Amino acid sequence: MSFELETAPANATNLRRVAIDPVSRVEGHGKVTLLLDENDEVQQVRLHIVEFRGFEKFIQGRPYWEVPVMVQRLCGICPVSHHLAAAKALDWVVGAQCLTPSAEKLRRLMHYGQMLQSHALHFFHLSSPDLLFGFESEVGRRNIVGVAAAYPEVARQGVLLRKFGQEVIRLTAGKRIHGTGAIPGGVNRALSLEERAGLLAEVDQIIAWSRDAVQLAKRLHRAEPGLYDVFGSFRSNLMSIVGANGALDFYDGKLRARDADGKIIVDGFDVQNYHALIREEVKPWSYMKFPFLTSLGPEAGWYKVGPLARVQNCDFIATPLAEAERREFIEHGQGGLVHAPLAYHWARMIEMLHAAETIKDLLHDDDLSGSDLTTSGPRSREGVGVIEAPRGTLIHHYRVDDDDLVTMCNLIVSTTHNNQPMNEAVRRVAKRYLNGRQLTEGLLNHIEVAIRAFDPCLSCATHALGKMPLQLELQDAAGQVVGRLSSRV
Numbered sequence: 001m002s003f004e005l006e007t008a009p010a011n012a013t014n015l016r017r018v019a020i021d022p023v024s025r026v027e028g029h030g031k032v033t034l035l036l037d038e039n040d041e042v043q044q045v046r047l048h049i050v051e052f053r054g055f056e057k058f059i060q061g062r063p064y065w066e067v068p069v070m071v072q073r074l075c076g077i078c079p080v081s082h083h084l085a086a087a088k089a090l091d092w093v094v095g096a097q098c099l100t101p102s103a104e105k106l107r108r109l110m111h112y113g114q115m116l117q118s119h120a121l122h123f124f125h126l127s128s129p130d131l132l133f134g135f136e137s138e139v140g141r142r143n144i145v146g147v148a149a150a151y152p153e154v155a156r157q158g159v160l161l162r163k164f165g166q167e168v169i170r171l172t173a174g175k176r177i178h179g180t181g182a183i184p185g186g187v188n189r190a191l192s193l194e195e196r197a198g199l200l201a202e203v204d205q206i207i208a209w210s211r212d213a214v215q216l217a218k219r220l221h222r223a224e225p226g227l228y229d230v231f232g233s234f235r236s237n238l239m240s241i242v243g244a245n246g247a248l249d250f251y252d253g254k255l256r257a258r259d260a261d262g263k264i265i266v267d268g269f270d271v272q273n274y275h276a277l278i279r280e281e282v283k284p285w286s287y288m289k290f291p292f293l294t295s296l297g298p299e300a301g302w303y304k305v306g307p308l309a310r311v312q313n314c315d316f317i318a319t320p321l322a323e324a325e326r327r328e329f330i331e332h333g334q335g336g337l338v339h340a341p342l343a344y345h346w347a348r349m350i351e352m353l354h355a356a357e358t359i360k361d362l363l364h365d366d367d368l369s370g371s372d373l374t375t376s377g378p379r380s381r382e383g384v385g386v387i388e389a390p391r392g393t394l395i396h397h398y399r400v401d402d403d404d405l406v407t408m409c410n411l412i413v414s415t416t417h418n419n420q421p422m423n424e425a426v427r428r429v430a431k432r433y434l435n436g437r438q439l440t441e442g443l444l445n446h447i448e449v450a451i452r453a454f455d456p457c458l459s460c461a462t463h464a465l466g467k468m469p470l471q472l473e474l475q476d477a478a479g480q481v482v483g484r485l486s487s488r489v
Contacts, residue, residue, distance in 0.1 A: 045427035059409040072178045080114035081389035085396040090184035092383025102370030103186035110172035112355045117165025118390035119352040122455045124158025136442030157209045186374035203360040210353040217346040232425040232450040233340040235260035238309035246315030250388040271386035302420035305392025307347035319357035325350045341453035415456045425450040
């Protein structure tokens with residue numbers, strides 16, 4: 001296995017600095033800096049997360065039962081994932097390691113609704129403009145309104161897929177965003193027969209549209225394999241949870257990691273002991289940590305998470321349509337793992353199809369309308385909850401004192417796991433497209449496309465329709481600006 005990690009060049013004083021600040025379509029603030037030598041060759045690339053939020057500290061001192069609602073404020077795009085990961089961790093505190101059938105199935109339904117709506121949002125709203133129009137297409141057209149004008153049925157399906165997922169969340173969590181449905185020990189609401197019937201009336205169409213989305217992603221790959229199989233590609237380990245029988249599972253399972261060749265490094269690892277498997281490195285130029293597998297060390301132990309990892313890490317998908325698509329995706333790797341970042345989109349749509357199929361199966365289960373919603377047992381002072389969020393493995397870890405107050409909180413979010421992979425993808429793209437080139441908005445968008453493929457959950461707070469406030473400055477060794485480009489329109 002070979003990895004290429006970025007190190008600071010010895011002659012850094014002779015290099016020019018390119019800054020992309022801020023990176024658009026990410027939640028919060030991030031920037032990219034590149035160092036170029038006298039031949040305009042890229043010597044260093046870094047993705048900086050310059051925002052500090054401090055959730056791990058201000059959760060301390062709060063009653064544990066408030067936490068599943070509070071931590072959702074980390075994100076308006078995937079609050080359900082934080083809601084459920086926290087509830088799963090605090091199940092241990094209230095002695096509810098085994099939930100009632102109704103509670104577990106209602107949580108699963110909530111989470112699979114979240115997976116469907118988030119994947120639809122990312123693919124159709126944020127990524128499809130780049131994929132359908134090209135990375136260097138007219139910037140004013142490269143948005144969901146442009147997609148709606150040129151591909152009205154694609155845009156319509158994307159909107160309605162997300163709407164359905166949000167309706168599943170509303171019925172199970174109480175609200176589409178920042179709901180309260182999951183509580184330590186179970187859930188606080190069930191679905192009525194009428195609510196289930198309403199969702200069942202739409203779900204076959206949702207499955208059909210999800211199949212169409214997979215076909216669209218597949219066609220894009222096959223139409224231009226020289227781009228999709230190469231753009232920003234690099235080899236790395238990958239990690240996710242898998243179900244007890246090796247199935248793809250977003251809600252529960254044990255940790256599995258593979259190396260860049262697909263060989264299993266660790267399997268069946270108990271998530272309660274995640275801290276023995278994973279360590280986090282801190283670097284001075286980013287507020288986001290750099291996780292790695294302890295046994296391999298920081299230079300060789302970093303890994304991908306998310307759809308590209310999950311679809312290749314599991315042994316099978318339990319729903320038939322998604323499993324057929326997974327097999328085709330695996331065949332695309334011709335006996336090896338698919339490592340190209342743009343393949344995230346294809347894998348993401350396979351997962352969306354699986355979520356739609358699973359929602360249909362769950363809606364036929366009468367346990368969703370059951371009344372036995374909570375359980376409890378011997379109390380504990382500590383718990384870990386791990387779930388597969390849309391963007392990858394999400395870890396919540398809490399300790400609680402005798403007064404029911406949180407004394408420690410550790411969160412490793414999906415985008416944190418993908419920190420080093422995103423840096424590596426940006427470096428590969430910069431070396432391929434920036435070297436010796438004149439700076440253009442399309443060039444900047446290539447770098448953003450590489451980041452966006454990972455669907456980073458810093459997500460789209462800085463994005464305005466058709467107005468991507470991206471600025472690039474080229475400075476000489478003395479720090480004087482010798483070139484400036486802005487994508488504001």
